[in-house]
Amino acid sequence: MIKINKKQIINFFFPILIVITLILGIIKFPNQSILAAQKGISIWVNVLIPSLLPFIIGANLIIDLKVVDIIGYIINPVAKFIFNVSGKSALVFAISTVSGYPVGAKLASELRNQKQISKFEAQRLVSFCSTSGPLFIVGAVATGMFKNPELGYLMLICHYLGSISVGILFRNYGKESLNNTKTSLKSNVINTINDRYKDERGFFVLFGNAVFNGINTLLSIGGFVIVFSVVFEIFSLFNIISLVSSILCIPLSIFGVTKELCNAFISGLFEMTIGCDKISSVLSVPEVLKASLSSFLIGFSGLSILAQCCSFIAKTDISTKSYVLSKFLHGLLSSIFTFLLYPLLKSDSFVSNFGTMHNFIYDNSLWSFYLENYNIILPIFILIYIFIILSILEKTSYKLNKES
Template identity: 70%
Template sequence: MKKSKLVIFFMPVFIVLFLILGIIIFPNESIASAKEGLNIWTNVLIPSLLPFIIGANLIVDLKIVDLIGFIINPVTRFIFNVSGKGALVFVISTISGYPVGAKLASELRSNDQISKSEAQRLVSFCSTSGPLFIIGAVATGMFQNSSLGYLMITCHYLASISVGLFFRNHGKELIPRSSHSLREDIQNVINARYSNNEGFFVLFGNAIFNAVNTLLMIGGFVIVFSVIFKILSLFKIIFLLSYILYIPLSLFGVTKELCYAFISGLFEITIGCNKIAAVISTPEVLRATLASFLIGFSGLSILAQCCNFLAKTDINVGLYIFSKFLHGTLAGLFTFLLYPLFKSTILVSNFSSAYNVLYNNSIWNYYIENYKLILPILIIIYILVSLIFLEKTSYKIKNPS
């Protein structure tokens, strides 16, 4: 037997046994962390997610996603190489937050409404956080700066769209134009809707049943990962990872405390963002950058929730995780670069020479003084380059070499 198979088999076994051992050694701390996870689930997740999950289920069952998809299909097909259903999934995800986008995309694939390649492209940019968390919880509640939330949410969705453009060629598949007229497509959807002989109240009841089961599963993930993080902290593993991360990041003025907070967020973004915001000795721009990365990456707890949905389909989970890492990286980069525009003044920094190289020079100062003229020009150039990129990539898909 190959060693790789033995490692794959026994690695989860050792991890589970290690965590169980930690719970046995630290029972009081484990119970306290489980209560914290339960508190997050009951006070935050259930009120914020339940209505959206019920609505998302109804949108699929009532064929609303199909009807809207037919109308906006030409736009989404050109930009992201996905059908019009993708735009609706993206909108729902941006409103409701994790993990509704991944759940809805996996349901479309499970129902065979989209192909495997389209599902992979769709889930790469339709799994996002919601404005309530970014603006309300992170910016206002943790950073005590509500206006910072608008910068972070702009960068978050801009990064998501950028990832969608990056993945538009995945699968070498071009979404075809509909061979039917809009009227014929709508008629077919209506006929399919009534062919199941299920009335609205049956679908409504099914939507509530599925939503409650989904939230129970999400609550389990939150509680388990809350305990996992506590056990790893008690065994000083989080501290060790933080110290390893601190070695290269210390060159940029990152403290050990900030590294610890960042590692915390890799497990659970709410805990991580709260700890990052509390490190007031670090400039806000760096804290906001790291928080933006965590929100885009989503953390292991939410990744596990999303992967639970995706693993029931043929969507590549590893590729999805890579897209989330790319999403987090771009969101953090956009936040770091656009932060001076958010402040509207030239910042004075004392935390690293690297920051001064970027922001304290004549070119950047000229940009800040004239950004109202330069920024629209850059946006126009970005749109033109994107259109050229879309046209060329569409041609390559149509005519593969």
């Protein structure tokens, strides 16, 4: 008789329970479900399609036209030293920082499917190359929701700092050392050009394929956004979100987090756009706390975008569990950086925002000392951060050289 452990039973029945709950919710609340789906469609049509489609088409083209390979050869030494990835992988990070989710995960998965990078390099790559874009952080969140464009630039810097930090933490994943290319840059470029001409597909064929693949990708993304909008609405109507908020609010209340803010934060764990919008509308909480929680959501990206990215990653041998862990670390580090660097934004109003807050974080001598002396403490913190990063790089390089 075949034995089944508890984990297998849970993994089997838990998705079924979620789907049944969703179907029952749609049947019981049809009007609310339709409105939630319409909201998801609105986000997809008005935000995602205009901002992502050109980047996805362009990204597909630069891979097929071998632009990634040529630029990769140029930046290869720097990328290898910092992240232990090849130059073409580092270029994926650059594209992701401009275009946003889920382009970085998609490009990394394509490089792995094409066997251009190893399994471990692909894992290291997706740990830091899946980022949000400046258009969303500065335009949608900071300007549109928080009504503070300056905050957007701070959150953007902290978002990329968190991503780079995660990339450095994962640089020794798999204990794989990339081989040094002995061929010259000129030879590599010539070989890439020859490989390109061996492909008999012309530019317009490649362009057509890029448009076709881009539209299919956007259709998939739209499906995820619509479904998760309905899922969150159903869970809210069943008071599941309210219950989780009440439980989570108990330990977080000592940090000044209210139940309303908890509810907004949990909504962002499903869909970060909705969560950031709800967080920004909470009036009884200081801006620094709202910005820090929003930074976490943008770094973590929410279940909707995680599902989109994992749909690409699952087609490869890249571990989705490690990817989700890296996104959690990205969100955590981004929120910490936002919290620590916020005094640089506007120190005077920052101090006044905490006049009515009485908790052990905001109303104590240690925090007051930091606010009064952040111009001295912050550079020290930055120097310590740089020293830790350099120590990690040196230690990892030593181990790799010793193993080789």
